[in-house]
Amino acid sequence: MTREHDRDFDALTDVPIFDRFNLPIGSPVRPQQLGLDDSVQFNCHKGISCFNECCMNIDFTLTPYDIVRLSRRLALTTTQFITLFTHPYDLDAHGMPGLKMKPVEESTACQFVTREGCSVYEHRPTACRYYALGIMGMRRKGESMLEDGYFIVKEPHCKGHDEPRELTVREYRREQKVEHYDDLNREWLDIIVKKRSAGPTVGRPSDRSFQLFYLASYDLDGFRQFTQTESFGAMFELTAKERTALDEDDEALLRFAMKFLKQVLFGEKTLPLKNGAAHVRYEQRKDIIARRHEQNIEAYRLRDPSEDDESQ
Ligand code: SF4
Ligand code: SF4
Numbered sequence: 001m002t003r004e005h006d007r008d009f010d011a012l013t014d015v016p017i018f019d020r021f022n023l024p025i026g027s028p029v030r031p032q033q034l035g036l037d038d039s040v041q042f043n044c045h046k047g048i049s050c051f052n053e054c055c056m057n058i059d060f061t062l063t064p065y066d067i068v069r070l071s072r073r074l075a076l077t078t079t080q081f082i083t084l085f086t087h088p089y090d091l092d093a094h095g096m097p098g099l100k101m102k103p104v105e106e107s108t109a110c111q112f113v114t115r116e117g118c119s120v121y122e123h124r125p126t127a128c129r130y131y132a133l134g135i136m137g138m139r140r141k142g143e144s145m146l147e148d149g150y151f152i153v154k155e156p157h158c159k160g161h162d163e164p165r166e167l168t169v170r171e172y173r174r175e176q177k178v179e180h181y182d183d184l185n186r187e188w189l190d191i192i193v194k195k196r197s198a199g200p201t202v203g204r205p206s207d208r209s210f211q212l213f214y215l216a217s218y219d220l221d222g223f224r225q226f227t228q229t230e231s232f233g234a235m236f237e238l239t240a241k242e243r244t245a246l247d248e249d250d251e252a253l254l255r256f257a258m259k260f261l262k263q264v265l266f267g268e269k270t271l272p273l274k275n276g277a278a279h280v281r282y283e284q285r286k287d288i289i290a291r292r293h294e295q296n297i298e299a300y301r302l303r304d305p306s307e308d309d310e311s312q
Contacts, residue, residue: 187258
């Protein structure tokens, strides 16, 4: 295994997405960082002595695309899937909502593990595909775009590290078919990192922001209904082709949902608005906006400065 030079990177952006791997959140300790062409020794197969061990004690975050894939595999709506197979947790100190896979009741085992292995293997979540690799967002000094950094995760129960097979991170990612997942999850990760980087000084986002984040990130069927409402139609400029894609194509809807979030959470101009729509919307909401602004200023004034570091 070779070590990639990491001097050019800012501090680790510890997105808690792959917390199954016990990422050292808030820790100054950096795991050994790997690049795409670094090689790792690892193999996992049905005949291995630890087969299924990694599915017996689960604790990992689901990404938006994980939820779409699993709910379609199980012929459920995203709302039904969330109810049956996930439990909520906070992605950050402000209570940004996250979802983890819910294990079997009174156990820590995954609901999808069987004697023969994973019953949803073709649709297994991102964290399961990456294991025993971890991934984290890294930001190169002076640049705004995130880069992926990889690291190996060695847990005592996993015997895959003793198997005599070497392959590069790039080959491993291809083998596990994570590239498409990463492509669809990238904007979501970017939103979380942006939110975390903003820190506590901009105040706690409104409950409405969190509701929209939840809807657009996880409950895609609910978000689809939201895009079909009159008020949504009055706000955003969509061609007939785009409208059809949002109604029929989950991946198109997910990509749109991320642009929508960047617009409503950070004010980025990611989606074209109808002429005059922003003004009408502002007029409707200006009292709420002014009240929230006052609340944020007051919360900042009363904050305990010692908490600033903890919530980064
Ligand atoms: S989804 Fe499949 S691979 Fe992932 S923990 Fe569950 S059984 Fe294991
Ligand atoms: S080798 Fe590791 S990843 Fe594969 S089944 Fe065993 S514990 Fe799980």
